[in-house]
């Protein structure tokens with residue numbers, strides 16, 4: 079997971095640098111913020127707290143609800159009716175993502191190739207991770 083601080087507004091980039099400079103405090107803040115993020119995003123998007131949010135690029139559809147947790151598009155098993163091959167009662171997350179993306183001004187972002195998921199960040203605040211990048215302790219925990 080990379081964080082392009084230069085692409086963030088100056089105040090947020092400054093905050094991200096501050097968190098990196100004091101990683102222990104950054105981790106504590108992240109742990110404190112994660113439950114609030116969890117609560118709001120679970121209710122709104124069915125978030126699974128992967129810690130590396132790409133809702134913006136998936137038509138505000140959480141790709142972690144895919145039974146195969148595919149983050150780069152659908153597998154080859156999507157049914158003719160657009161449903162999942164693993165859970166036939168469920169619409170494919172990526173069919174939903176593509177349909178919803180059509181309504182967004184940044185619709186082309188669904189085409190972006192995603193970085194591999196860093197599973198160590200699961201459960202942490204994706205918003206703070208976006209600002210600071212991963213702030214892992216010596217045991218690799220967020």
Ligand code: SF4
Pocket residue numbers: 119123124125126127128129130131132133139140141142204
């Ligand atoms: S992509 Fe990750 S952080 Fe974003 S809603 Fe899905 S599980 Fe939550």
